[in-house]
Amino acid sequence: MTDLSTRSVVTGDGGRDAASARPTRRRRISPKARAGLWTSYLILIGLALIYIYPFILSIAASFKTDADATQNPLSLVPETVTFAAYERLFTGVPFTLWFGNSVLVAVVVTLGRVFFDSLAGYALSRLKFRGRSMVFVFFIGVLAVPGVVLLIPRFLILQQVGLYDTYAGMIIPLLSTAAGVFIMKQFFDSIPVSIEEAARIDGAGQFRTFWSVVLPMARPALVTLIILSFQGSWNELGHFIVSRQSPELNTLTTGVASLVSGQLGSGNQFPLQLAAAVLMTIPVAVLFFIFQRRIMNTTAGAEKG
């Protein structure tokens, strides 16, 4: 619908004026439009400051003393630059352990999702088997389940199967998502089937074909899946609240959350908390900046709603 109307407008008007309009467009930018552009810049720069300043301020404050951070909340330059907060993070708080746990969980979950989701997505897209549409409907249905109502159910099942408070319990439930399966299926739907057919005619088995012919072709989709899986499991909080209780199994999210609520006697020590927030943001930030173009073209990112 939308598209049709778009086109008719374009041809109806643009067609008539195209020849004369194009060459003159540059000159037309003159006073009024330029004023508009400047207002745009002003609005954007103002907004960008609002979005960026909190982060810069936080980084600055993590190098301040507790008193300095409280008394000069707006200053970007510490009175004296101190690494005390970072030192405490690594000596007084098991931050390294949390970091290690987060890395472990995020890496395993990402690898698992890439493998299981593409396997299932490929089967749903390409392989004929009885019950395929049923499986597909199952995944579509599961997509609608809001994550936040899974807290109690996940705890119950982990207790029931004896995986509560283990790495396995933290990792296995996250190893596959309906959305990941769906992405991969959509991707396989969109690429031509001819290359695999050639491989099949050469006598390669289903898994061989998948592993050495199809998967390498799916790189764009896999990169998307990797980025989002890593980001998602790195930032995951709810599942790690209900799947474990031992302090040794804290990830960065649960660990830093305990810092905030002052469980470790860190009540109002802003530099310490901010240093933790800065360090836990670095891996996703690096990922974000490396794949920036791809992410911004593509993802909707994690929503905090």
Added chain:
Amino acid sequence: MTGTASGSRRGGGIRRGEARAGWLFVTPAVAIVGVFLAIPILLALWVSFSDWNGFRSPLNPNVNFVGLDNYAAITTDTGLDQRNFGRAVRNNLWYVVFVVPLQTIVALLLAVQVNRAVLRGRGFFRTAFYFPSVTSTVAIVVVFQFLFTASGAVNAVLGFFGINGPNWFNDPSGVFHNILAAVGVTSAPAALAESGPLGVTWWEWLAGPSVAMSSLIILAIFTTSGTFMLLFLAGLQNIGAEVDEAARMDGAGPVRTFFSVTLPMLRPTLFTVLTLGLIGSWQVFDQIYVLGGSTAGGTITTPAFLAYQTSFDDLKWGQGAAIAFILFVFIILLTLFQRWVLRERDPKGMGRGGRRAGRGGAADPRRHEPDAASAAVGADPADRALLTGADAREDGDAGPRDGSRS
């Protein structure tokens, strides 16, 4: 093109292998999702109808079926449980009332500004606005607590304008109550002081979001507007600059063009953003958990958090599960409504399954609208991200549409 082509012209032998491989390939994913998502939901449904107290397994024979008791305790039985639930609903309702429109407007504003064809540095601006969406809620809450503390940066800025800022995250007073107090109304009129739904008086229902909740509303807008900006950007790029120029040449000013041409054409995206926002903002949990949940006089507690708290802290498992299920049904209804509307509006959408949308996208990326993807996606924000991602990815690879503009 793919689904139909494969298989149909194959011989029986290969086909049998294909069926086996098909099941082998989907089994791990089905098993993981089934065991850790579908079955647990059934287990929790049972718990919500039982008197399980957290001791041993919820399936042990000493656990009794109690019918709708747990649901009644939070909805119809007068008492503290009912009032807590009512307050949580009220808190979340105000949150939704403010977050959904505001984040949509801000996201649209950002998208329209960033989308200007002649603008330099659009990459920088997009990065700046999107970055908060990438970071974890925990880190954002830490930053916000620092900014919004009584002597923090926000109050320092307000101080420049001679405003004495509140103690944000610890202030339980309702914003509307405060406004009324400013004009001298400090207590409830008799008509509103008595009763109200869910054991909460009308006066309390009308309090507005508490000051503490307002800081969370700002936090939500801060973190989600970048996400929705990208959706709007995709929508705007589907429309293309030509339409805009055409309208301008017909003599419409920029404001007029925006409201009479751009906005109507963005309607599908707008609907998607509004409903996704609506679905998402009934699921606030992380922020509340990090802040400790019952601070600010319980005015930031949401049903999602209350379900957790009732089960894990108060050990009333049945009641907690009941709250979670009420929320579950409510969100599912919102999601179904969204899917239904988008299916009507967008015949190549996801309503009938992914095949058509996938194919449409491959054949002609320009026709690929973000709505289809988001419509198919459920309520889970992370999942939603995944899908939108996969979708637009095709666009990005298929054509230089975006590249030519930046």
